[in-house]
Amino acid sequence: MSFHHPEFLWLLALPLGWGFWQWVRRGHAVALPFDHGAQGEGRVPRFMIHLAGTLPAVILAVAVLMLAGPRRPAPPSDERVLNNILICIDVSGSMGVPFGSGGTRFEAAVEAARSFCEFRKGDAFGLTVFGSEYIHWVPPTAELSAVSNAMNYVRPDNMPGWMGGTLIGNALRGCRDQLVRIGEGDRAVVLISDGQSGDFSNGGDRAVAEELAKDDIRVFGILIGDGTGAAGLDTVSATTGGRTFVAGDPGALDEIFREIDRMQKANFKPSTAEWVDYHEPFAIAGVSALLLYSITLLGLRYTPW
Known part of the structure; x- marks a missing residue:
């Protein structure tokens, strides 16, 4: 235990002196009007009266201690290590192909990603869209509504024509540039696409994988459809400690995101102990001393006649 304002503790000299x-003060003795009586010394009553007279000093001492601001360390707790996760979604024209009943590949991917973000509250999510180029739509943020609302406006049919290709390696390098600026927490990319990358040939996948692994960025790939292009993305995810999944139907997307959640676990570390106010025992002692002193005033005192 310690005090917020230890400079006030010198005031304890006042109740101690009191x-x-x-x-030790003199002047308490009272001569009782008895002649030839063998009266006792009254040591026990004198002790009790002195003890009662000390209670105001005790009350003052408690007031000084509370003025000094008693505090103690809060119980230890674990602090969550932030996961910075970039959702990287393909917005090329093929993502507008119907997928399942009543929706497109893009819509199914967005809905599953939105549910994943809501389930992982406490992490920071960002949104990047890519085709032939990439656009960092939302930087990693703990404000999930920013990512969720952005997904309502990012659609393949809203993209310019020069976004029509599929360059996964280029997009992953862009995600790496975004994530390395973050100095705190783990870093991961969840990339969703439906096509084969045009920049993974001639060792391009291995080069991208090594760059990401060097910066401790895990990649989880989700290929929608028949899994075309899985080889290159699988090289990247395996090298970085992630995994590539193939989703043949909308229902598989939810299961894939649950598996990613199990692999990208939330980590915790002991937090630094904080000091909290600790007035309760002093308040109880002060109130108890005050009540006891009030009772002693009913008769436990020297009779001044």
């Missing part, structure tokens, strides 16, 4: 004076 209490000492109560026991």
Whole structure:
């Protein structure tokens, strides 16, 4: 235990002096009107009266201690290590192909990603869209509504014509540039696409994988459809400690995101202990001393006649 304002503790000299004076001062003796009586010395009553007279000093001492601001360390707790996860979604024209009943590949991917973000509250999510180029739509943020609302406006049919290709390696390098600026927490990319990358040939996949692994960025790939292009993306995810999944139907997307959640676990570390106010025992002691002193005033005192 410690105090917020230890400079006030010197005031404890006042109740200590008061209490000492109560026991040593003279002038308490009272001569009772008995002739030829063998009266006792009254040591026990005298002790009790002195003790009662010391209670105001005790009350003052408690007031000084509370003025000094008693505090103690809060119980230890674990602090969550932030996961910075970039959702990287393909917005090329093929993502507008119907997928399942009543929706497109893009819509199914967005809905599953939105549910994943809501389930992982406490992490920071960002949104990047890519085709032939990439656009960092939302930087990693713990404000999930920013990512969720952005997904309502990012659609393949809203993209310019020069976004029509599929360059996964280029997009992953862009995600790496975004994530390395973040100095705190783990970093991961969840990339969703439906096509084969045009920049993974001639060792391009291996080069991208090594760059990401060097910066401790895990990649989880989700290929929608028949899994075309899985080889290159699988090289990247395996090298970085992630995994590539193939989703043949909308229902598989939810299961894939649950598996990613199990692999990208939330980590915790002991947090630094904080100091909290600790007035309760002093308040109880002060109130108890005050009540006891009030009771002693009913009769436990020297009778001044």
